[in-house]
Amino acid sequence: MLRDCLHLFFPRICPACNGALQHHERIICFTCRSTLPKTGYHLQPDNPIARLFWGRIPIHTAASCYFFKKSGKVQQLLHELKYGNQPEIGDEIGELYGSDLIHAPLFADANFIVPVPLHAARLAARGYNQSETFAIGLARGMRNSALNDLLIRNLHTESQTRKSRFARWQNVQEAYSVDRPERLQNKHIILVDDVITTGATIEACAKRLFEAGAAKITIASIAAPVM
């Protein structure tokens, strides 16, 4: 009752469509849940995101929950997750996607889930790592666990904006390291990020994980463009 009254004055809003949430809806409204464009790639080993990594890094497969396009609802969700102080969006999509991935043979035998870490300065400004919130929700949905301190973002890498394309790529390649690698020996890891576009970040992280002893790496993200 009190909750319903509060919602009259402070309606909770679906971050994808800006519609008011009903009291039984949480975070993302039912309409968006059933209509946001899912990729279905977790059931297709040779999908376009997996192909993005061919010849670069020998990952097992890759998938993304949603397609995003400019000015679309998924892009708005991602924007709210990153800049709207709404870490629960990542957690929610993670849980939803996890309930799909738990039935996907390509993902089912993973030992644990590892998020791409955020640069310390950005983490301090934002207060959370959006990929980590996604990893935590995914772990819950898959009845698996997230290992948030395995991949470390190195402190010395500086701003990317004024560098050449090659210098930027090289900078990304050197940006990550693995802490206590004994934890990943011969393990199958699901490496997760919020968005996959060029794949450079995932490539750099996967390379470090393989060097440190991972046996198999599978990629999952919240969203990717149609490739």
Ligand SMILES: [Zn+2]
């Ligand atoms: Zn909605």
